Amino acid sequence: MPLLQVDDLTTYFHTRNGTVRAVEGVSFHVHRGETLGIVGESGSGKSVTCYSMLGLIPMPPGRIERGRALFDGKTDLLGCTPKELQRIRGKRISMIFQDPMTSLNPYLKVSTQIMEPLQLHEKVTKKEGLRRAIAALEEVGITEASRRVHFYPHEFSGGMRQRVMIAMAMITQPDLLIADEPTTALDVTVQAQILELIRMRQAANKSAVILITHDLGVVAGMCDRINVMYAGRLVETGTAEDIFERARHPYTIALKRSIPSLGQKGKPLYTIPGLPPDLSKPIPGDAFALRKGIRSGGKYANVAPPLEQVSETHWVRASDCELPSLEEVLNEC
Amino acid sequence: MSAEDFLVLENVKTFFPITKGLILKRKIGEVRAVDGVSLRLRKGEIIGLVGESGCGKTTLSRTIMQLQRATGGRIFLEGRELTALADEAVRKQRINFQMIFQDPYASLNPRMTVSDTLGEAIRTRRRLTGKTLLAAVAELMETVGLSPSLMRKYPHEFSGGQRQRIAIARALAPQPKLILADEPVSALDVSIQSQILNLLTRLAKEMELTMIFISHDLSVVKYISDRIAVMYLGRLVELGPAEAVMADPQHPYTRALISAIPVPDPKVERSRKRIVLEGDPPSPMFLVSDPPRSEAALEEVAPGHFVADPESFLNERKAHAAVVA
Numbered sequence: 141m142p143l144l145q146v147d148d149l150t151t152y153f154h155t156r157n158g159t160v161r162a163v164e165g166v167s168f169h170v171h172r173g174e175t176l177g178i179v180g181e182s183g184s185g186k187s188v189t190c191y192s193m194l195g196l197i198p199m200p201p202g203r204i205e206r207g208r209a210l211f212d213g214k215t216d217l218l219g220c221t222p223k224e225l226q227r228i229r230g231k232r233i234s235m236i237f238q239d240p241m242t243s244l245n246p247y248l249k250v251s252t253q254i255m256e257p258l259q260l261h262e263k264v265t266k267k268e269g270l271r272r273a274i275a276a277l278e279e280v281g282i283t284e285a286s287r288r289v290h291f292y293p294h295e296f297s298g299g300m301r302q303r304v305m306i307a308m309a310m311i312t313q314p315d316l317l318i319a320d321e322p323t324t325a326l327d328v329t330v331q332a333q334i335l336e337l338i339r340m341r342q343a344a345n346k347s348a349v350i351l352i353t354h355d356l357g358v359v360a361g362m363c364d365r366i367n368v369m370y371a372g373r374l375v376e377t378g379t380a381e382d383i384f385e386r387a388r389h390p391y392t393i394a395l396k397r398s399i400p401s402l403g404q405k406g407k408p409l410y411t412i413p414g415l416p417p418d419l420s421k422p423i424p425g426d427a428f429a430l431r432k433g434i435r436s437g438g439k440y441a442n443v444a445p446p447l448e449q450v451s452e453t454h455w456v457r458a459s460d461c462e463l464p465s466l467e468e469v470l471n472e473c
Numbered sequence: 474m475s476a477e478d479f480l481v482l483e484n485v486k487t488f489f490p491i492t493k494g495l496i497l498k499r500k501i502g503e504v505r506a507v508d509g510v511s512l513r514l515r516k517g518e519i520i521g522l523v524g525e526s527g528c529g530k531t532t533l534s535r536t537i538m539q540l541q542r543a544t545g546g547r548i549f550l551e552g553r554e555l556t557a558l559a560d561e562a563v564r565k566q567r568i569n570f571q572m573i574f575q576d577p578y579a580s581l582n583p584r585m586t587v588s589d590t591l592g593e594a595i596r597t598r599r600r601l602t603g604k605t606l607l608a609a610v611a612e613l614m615e616t617v618g619l620s621p622s623l624m625r626k627y628p629h630e631f632s633g634g635q636r637q638r639i640a641i642a643r644a645l646a647p648q649p650k651l652i653l654a655d656e657p658v659s660a661l662d663v664s665i666q667s668q669i670l671n672l673l674t675r676l677a678k679e680m681e682l683t684m685i686f687i688s689h690d691l692s693v694v695k696y697i698s699d700r701i702a703v704m705y706l707g708r709l710v711e712l713g714p715a716e717a718v719m720a721d722p723q724h725p726y727t728r729a730l731i732s733a734i735p736v737p738d739p740k741v742e743r744s745r746k747r748i749v750l751e752g753d754p755p756s757p758m759f760l761v762s763d764p765p766r767s768e769a770a771l772e773e774v775a776p777g778h779f780v781a782d783p784e785s786f787l788n789e790r791k792a793h794a795a796v797v798a
């Protein structure tokens with residue numbers, strides 16, 4: 141039985157400019173000991189998917205329209221009371237947020253903030269809490285942690301703030317760690333160290349990790365399985381090899397082609413032309429076909445493309461879209 | 474002044490005091506965030522600045538912007554000494570240089586819609602109003618890959634990457650001469666990242682935009698920069714043409730950095746070796762009683778390719794680079 145089983149998750153924002161269909165019928169699961177990657181275009185609903193499960197969607201304007209997120213076979217995270225959710229959040233499920241500055245309180249010392257989940261869930265003494273806070277900071281590679289723990293967030297560098305968030309999320313040894321772009325502000329050497337720490341903890345605790353990142357190199361190294369999202373929907377899911385070696389969906393293929401390390405210096409990079417669709421208009425068919433510069437046969441203009449099984453592990457949403465060549469892309473831009 | 478000297482940094486230092494005691498606030502030491510950086514930028518040049526988290530990249534750019542006053546050294550922009558200007562004069566200069574911040578959410582005003590934010594930025598240079606202003610806002614949004622239909626929204630209604638594009642649009646709006654871009658594409662997925670990189674390279678060429686581009690992603694830095702500067706513990710340890718630094722890194726820190734770049738291939742990633750720098754990464758916190766560090770100095774090893782003494786780095790690090798599985 142998976143540690144988390146999400147079915148048909150659908151989250152909308154009802155704003156004065158219409159209904160933003162941020163997440164549309166997304167289903168996936170993650171087992172203990174497994175790392176699931178979520179990749180996809182900016183605005184495709186990766187963060188909202190995870191916020192929905194943790195009760196962190198601002199309501200209104202947000203609303204979870206339907207779906208179920210069964211945690212540990214018992215609790216439906218979408219249906220349980222705020223009290224139950226609060227007991228789980230920060231203790232059994234932790235999240236590393238994408239924006240460290242908005243999730244750290246600028247007026248509180250870092251020590252107070254790291255110790256909070258411990259005091260809330262484990263009722264530790266102040267002294268013990270401080271000791272563990274310092275140890276947690278050292279684990280994420282912050283030097284002179286015993287002095288720095290008393291700093292305010294603005295006294296840290298961007299990457300150090302991000303590591304404070306990581307230390308905070310891991311301090312209670314959660315069963316499920318959701319990491320939303322956890323290493324964007326870190327240089328590659330510190331990034332490697334943090335990813336290793338996440339891996340080690342995962343092996344020791346048999347915990348599960350959901351990793352949202354746009355860095356396909358990180359995904360390749362960390363993830364057992366990968367979900368690819370586009371315009372609020374799941375367009376492809378499979379093992380790391382399925383996605384990196386046998387990708388089927390044109391969006392996944394375009395994403396891989398845009399990686400800068402493959403581009404040569406001075407030559408323009410491949411990009412997907414056009415813009416992602418406006419999510420405040422209903423999209424009955426293939427969302428990728430709506431993109432300017434993408435050719436499509438029109439088969440899924442008005443019918444929802446089904447998720448088709450390619451192999452035991454690999455599923456892909458049907459699409460009859462064709463990618464433009466690099467020359468065509470550059471003419472577009 | 475020659476075009477070679479568009480922006481000149483001479484031994485720039487920025488320290489933050491560490492104090493003790495609630496009332497008297499006795500100074501017991503300092504964080505030497507930037508500790509002797511010298512650099513000359515040509516007009517229209519893009520320099521990539523990379524380095525370990527906490528090594529002083531953001532502080533250096535804030536110091537160039539004069540958002541943070543330097544503790545020592547001098548900074549010149551087009552021959553004018555910024556470090557000698559009074560606050561009022563600095564404000565007048567600021568229209569010429571823009572910063573794209575690391576944390577897009579914190580740098581956008583949550584109470585202003587996108588069109589307010591961008592409109593205000595455009596009006597610092599061009600006196601537009603009404604329809605023409607809105608048209609300029611729409612054009613700018615399209616330039617950074619945002620649909621103009623999102624104009625009336627507030628920052629919290631956007632995803633992380635969308636917000637970063639608003640921040641980039643805002644920086645471009647006043648048509649600055651110098652852009653300090655602090656991790657501008659780290660929050661973006663690769664397809665939008667490549668759009669923005671293509672855009673920034675194009676603008677740099679067309680508008681002769683000079684740019685310091687901070688990123689931890691070396692493949693991005695290599696792609697966009699003419700030269701790469703590698704920073705470590707408040708100082709530059711390597712500086713040279715982008716290709717030379719990437720293909721033939723001289724400093725042990727640069728080598729470790731390059732070896733740690735993740736490769737988008739699961740087979741390669743699972744079986745690769747990295748150079749892991751062992752020992753304690755030194756801290757930029759110094760006590761009043763600590764002796765001063767040796768002078769920051771770079772040696773030219775090939776034309777235009779400069780390196781700091783690796784011995785002192787290794788000593789400071791108290792360890793050697795070791796290859797581990």
Ligand SMILES: Nc1ncnc2c1ncn2[C@@H]1O[C@H](COP(=O)(O)OP(=O)(O)OP(=O)(O)O)[C@@H](O)[C@H]1O
Pocket residue numbers: 153155160162180181182183184185186187188189198201238419629630631632633634635660662
């Ligand atoms: N509070 C809100 N009100 C209205 N729309 C919202 C709100 N929060 C998110 N959205 C919209 O929901 C969609 C999905 O956002 P989400 O933050 O999940 O994207 P993401 O995939 O995490 O992108 P990124 O990679 O840029 O972080 C976006 O189109 C966004 O504009």
Ligand SMILES: Nc1ncnc2c1ncn2[C@@H]1O[C@H](COP(=O)(O)OP(=O)(O)OP(=O)(O)O)[C@@H](O)[C@H]1O
Pocket residue numbers: 294295296297298299300325326327489504505506524525526527528529530531532533575757
């Ligand atoms: N206002 C401040 N007060 C005290 N120390 C500070 C302050 N701002 C920065 N520092 C310290 O200065 C050092 C350099 O910080 P800076 O933000 O410049 O690093 P950075 O290279 O941008 O790192 P990152 O890649 O993590 O963003 C860090 O040790 C940081 O803790």
Ligand SMILES: [Mg+2]
Pocket residue numbers: 186187188238320632633634
């Ligand atoms: Mg997000």
Ligand SMILES: [Mg+2]
Pocket residue numbers: 297298299530531532575655
């Ligand atoms: Mg920084």
